[in-house]
Structures are given as C-alpha cells and as structure tokens.
Amino acid sequence: MKAEMSMTPYASEAERWEAVRQRDSGADGAFYYSVRTTGVYCRPSCAARPALRKNVAFHDSLEAAAQAGFRPCLRCKPDQPPLAERHAQAVAQACRIIGEAGEAPDLDSLAAAVGMSRFHFHRVFKAHTGLTPKAYAAGQRARRVQDELAGEGTVTDAIYAAGFNSSGRFYAASAQVLGMAPKTFKAGGSGASIRFAIGECSLGAILVAATGKGICAILMGDDPDALARDLQDRFPNAELLGAETDFEQTVARVVGFVEAPAIGLDLPLDVRGTAFQQRVWQALREIPSGATVSYAELAARVGIPSGARAIAGACAANPVAVAIPCHRVVRNDGSISGYRWGVERKKALLERESAQ
Numbered sequence: 001m002k003a004e005m006s007m008t009p010y011a012s013e014a015e016r017w018e019a020v021r022q023r024d025s026g027a028d029g030a031f032y033y034s035v036r037t038t039g040v041y042c043r044p045s046c047a048a049r050p051a052l053r054k055n056v057a058f059h060d061s062l063e064a065a066a067q068a069g070f071r072p073c074l075r076c077k078p079d080q081p082p083l084a085e086r087h088a089q090a091v092a093q094a095c096r097i098i099g100e101a102g103e104a105p106d107l108d109s110l111a112a113a114v115g116m117s118r119f120h121f122h123r124v125f126k127a128h129t130g131l132t133p134k135a136y137a138a139g140q141r142a143r144r145v146q147d148e149l150a151g152e153g154t155v156t157d158a159i160y161a162a163g164f165n166s167s168g169r170f171y172a173a174s175a176q177v178l179g180m181a182p183k184t185f186k187a188g189g190s191g192a193s194i195r196f197a198i199g200e201c202s203l204g205a206i207l208v209a210a211t212g213k214g215i216c217a218i219l220m221g222d223d224p225d226a227l228a229r230d231l232q233d234r235f236p237n238a239e240l241l242g243a244e245t246d247f248e249q250t251v252a253r254v255v256g257f258v259e260a261p262a263i264g265l266d267l268p269l270d271v272r273g274t275a276f277q278q279r280v281w282q283a284l285r286e287i288p289s290g291a292t293v294s295y296a297e298l299a300a301r302v303g304i305p306s307g308a309r310a311i312a313g314a315c316a317a318n319p320v321a322v323a324i325p326c327h328r329v330v331r332n333d334g335s336i337s338g339y340r341w342g343v344e345r346k347k348a349l350l351e352r353e354s355a356q
Helices: 002-006 013-021 062-067 083-100 107-113 118-129 133-149 155-161 167-178 182-186 224-234 245-259 275-285 295-301 308-316 343-355
Strands: 032-035 040-042 056-059 193-201 204-210 215-221 239-241
Touching: 013 056, 032 062, 040 062, 056 062, 083 107, 083 118, 083 133, 107 118, 107 133, 118 133, 133 275, 193 224, 193 245, 204 224, 204 245, 215 224, 275 295, 275 308, 295 308
Parallel strands: 193 239
Antiparallel strands: 032 040, 032 056, 193 204, 204 215
C-alpha cells in the first residue's frame, strides 16, 4: 500500500509545495492550498504573489478548504471551472452570438456578453479559434451568403439576408467570398470556364482542374468518371473544358510529382475556403517533403493548441491533393489516420517522400 501511495502524483507535502512554487497547472484539481495570512485558498497554478511556506496548508478538495474556513481566491477562482475551460466556454458563447446575429456584433458588445475586457477577449478568441472575431464573423457571413444564393431569392435578397448592410460592401468582397461573380455563383457557375484533364498514376486516376487564376482541384480515385462527376457537381453550370493539349501537360507535372515527390510542385493555386481553412492550408504547404506533423502540432503552429479537431476538418476540406499536402498530418503516435482520397494513398505518398 505504501508503495502504491508513493506513486500517486502530488501525494506528499514536499511535492505539493514544489508544484505551488512552480505554479504547475498540471497539479490543478489534484489539490488546493490555503494561505493563513490572507484567508484564501488557491489552485497550485495561481499567479498570485508566492506565500511563505509556513503560512501554507494543503487540502485534497475545495470543499475541505472551505470547511477549514478559507474563501476562494479572486484571482485563480478555484471554485469555478479551470481557466482554459472558462475561456473555451466564453469563445463558444461568442461564436453562437455571431452565428445568430443578423449583422456582425462589434468587439465591445461581444466582450461584454462574455464578461471580458475587449482586449483580453480578442486575445482569448484568437488563441482558441486561430481567427480574430472579425475574421470569424466574415467567414460565417460568407457561408450564409452562399446558402442564401443557393435558394430561390434574388442576389440582393441573399446579400442582405446574410448580414451585409450594403450591396457595395458585398460586391467588393465577392471575389474572395465566392471566387466568382454572385450571379455566376447563383447560376451554379454558369459562364465560368474551368479547364480540366484526367490522367493515370500509380495511385489510380487523377483529375486536375484550373480556373484562369490557378489550380482549383486535384482529385484522386479509382473511377475517372466519378472524378469528373465530382468536379461537375461543384459547379453544375460551369463550362468544363477538357482534352486541351497544353493543359494535359499540367496534369503530367502533377503526376510526375506524385511519382517522384523530390522534383517538387510549383503551380499557382486558386482555392477558396474560410480564413481559418486558408491559414491551415498555408501551414500545410510549409511542411517539407519527407516530414510529418501531428494534428495537435499543426494546431499549435496556427495558434490554436486545443484545435486538433478543427485542423482535421480543414484537412478534410482541402480540394487539392498533394499540392496542399494534408497527407503529411498524422496521429500523435505517428500512425496514419483518415485521408480524403484513401488511407492507402496517404501511406504510399508518405513512403515515397520518406525514401527520397
């Protein structure tokens, strides 16, 4: 029994005092400490001025500290959820407010709604989402306008229903939001020209498509016809131009990169996504060939340490295989997880890159 107890973290007063001295957040919840001279009890990670050891007592629970006559510290708030959890709840509440608002709320009103100062709220929101509140609201509004344009109403109706307070502001941002004119988007891409070609590689069929600005899709699969239907489903009324000799050379470059990653792939891209997705995709492009990162590591790189799930969602939304190398993201233990174009293809791509 003694040996078992010695294995328990923070079991001894010496370990607990060291945790307090180090402000060890890992000890939060394992015990609490009180300070006789101030009459308060705290979490081990409390940032308050350190107390003298002779004035400190330890308690196994906050109830025990309260029963001993101590009140909760106003700084670390040990009787409330941990700070990270409180921040996450505040951000979730702010996201709900933004999502339900007709027009994007200003920073002051959002901060007041969650009980923070505007500057502190701005930092907390960006740390958890990777976006500023303004950028997050813009992304929500972009999704709303796309949904509205897919409906039966007019373009003008969609603009105002999505929260734009003037058509001029919307049209100024429409290229970034939609990738084309609003009427063209509403018509399913009518009038837009997309060149494409389908080739074969050792991983199966591969489709490459491009607008006048750059590559907009690289799709892989077993069935070439299914890839063509996938492209057509995105913009059913766009003019799809195939079998162009000069563009087939572009497909050959992509196929060459799949077969021999060491040659590199430097093609202009024209991909549309939310501000967060764009940020993740840029971070993916910075991972060198032959290297991998975990979802948690990539989340930390884009400034949202607790956002591994959001990172996985952005990877799944990537429309250009290999050019934006989402196959270089693996689980924390290094094992290979899901891939939009099949786990076996992901495994093959990683093996080729590691062998180069």
